[in-house]
Amino acid sequence: MAESLASSFAFAEEALPPTLTSASEQPPLHHGTTARVADCTCRMLARMRNEHGSRGTASLASCCFDLPIDVADKPAWYMKIYPKNMIPCLEHENRVIGESLDVIKYMDSDFEGPRLFPDDSEKQRFAEELLAYSDTFNHAMLSSLTSKGSVTAEAVAALDKIEDSLSKFDDGPFFLGQFSLVDITYAPFVDGFKVFFAGIQNYDTAAGRPNMRRFIEEMDSIAAYAKTKQDPQELLAATKKKLGI
Numbered sequence: 001m002a003e004s005l006a007s008s009f010a011f012a013e014e015a016l017p018p019t020l021t022s023a024s025e026q027p028p029l030h031h032g033t034t035a036r037v038a039d040c041t042c043r044m045l046a047r048m049r050n051e052h053g054s055r056g057t058a059s060l061a062s063c064c065f066d067l068p069i070d071v072a073d074k075p076a077w078y079m080k081i082y083p084k085n086m087i088p089c090l091e092h093e094n095r096v097i098g099e100s101l102d103v104i105k106y107m108d109s110d111f112e113g114p115r116l117f118p119d120d121s122e123k124q125r126f127a128e129e130l131l132a133y134s135d136t137f138n139h140a141m142l143s144s145l146t147s148k149g150s151v152t153a154e155a156v157a158a159l160d161k162i163e164d165s166l167s168k169f170d171d172g173p174f175f176l177g178q179f180s181l182v183d184i185t186y187a188p189f190v191d192g193f194k195v196f197f198a199g200i201q202n203y204d205t206a207a208g209r210p211n212m213r214r215f216i217e218e219m220d221s222i223a224a225y226a227k228t229k230q231d232p233q234e235l236l237a238a239t240k241k242k243l244g245i
Contacts, residue, residue, distance in 0.1 A: 019068045019070050020066070020068060020069050020070065020075055021070045021073040021074075021075065022070075022073045022074065022075050022076065023075075024051070024103060026075065027076040041064070059217060066143065066186070069087055071087050072242070074087075081096065082096055082098055084098055086098055086099070088103055089103070090103045090106065090107065091202045092106075092110070100185070101131055101134070101185065104181055104184060104185065105117075105181065108181055116179065116180050116181045117180060117181050118176055118178075118180060123169070123177075123180075124166060126165075126175075126176065127175075127176060127180060127181065130165060130175055130182050130185075130186070131182060131185060133161070134185055134186065134189070136158070137158045137161070137186075138164065138189055140152070140154040140155050140157070140158040141155050141159075141189070141193050141196075141197075143155070144197075144201065145196055145200055145201065145239075145243060145245075146243055146245075147195070149194050150201065150203075151197065151201050151203045155197075159205055159209065159212070160209075162190065162212060163207075163209040163211050163212050166212060166214075166215055167209035167211050173211075173214050173215055173218045174215065174218070175215075182219050183215075183219065184233070187219045187225060188214075188228070190205075190212065190215065190216060191216055191219065191220075191229070192235065192239075193205055194206060194216065195232045195235060195236055196236060196239055199236040199240075200236075200239075200240065200245060
């Protein structure tokens, strides 16, 4: 891929194709050497790495394209790409990788550019701990949103764990001090749950949690992340509908 084309792509405003539903025909999956079917988290990784000056990742972004899938109305042909029928998945050189964490780790380790995973052994251990905890965090938060009462103790404990985790390293506002894959993993959920809890349970997840508030503010200041965000009210309405609230 020509360097000039890669560079122009990295800083251009991204225009995603329309969301694909059960009525959509299967588009060509290959473009250059790479094709990708991705959700917001994985699109964010490509943008983040572009934002942080990765020449190799600019080429990655130019060679990849998104196939936004409607998770509530998936095309039948999607199962042929990824039999587990889950979002996201990445197809690269005839290999298909699924699950958000696996996809972003693969993209970070197998493409050129500055890695977003730390070299420091202590930070590596903490990063793996946080990545492993992400499903537990999301489950606790979603369980609270679907409960009939007020915010659950489990959700409060999960939020407090995130708050404490953000204070472990003092060399920056992020989970590992400096920006990393852990932030890419958690940012959409920390940000999204702030909207959901305010709109559904009248609860400010960042109240009394200055590290979390600073984290959200720092993420919002990164243009590559801001481009991945949806309108909060549209996101809230869609979530209420999905959860039957």
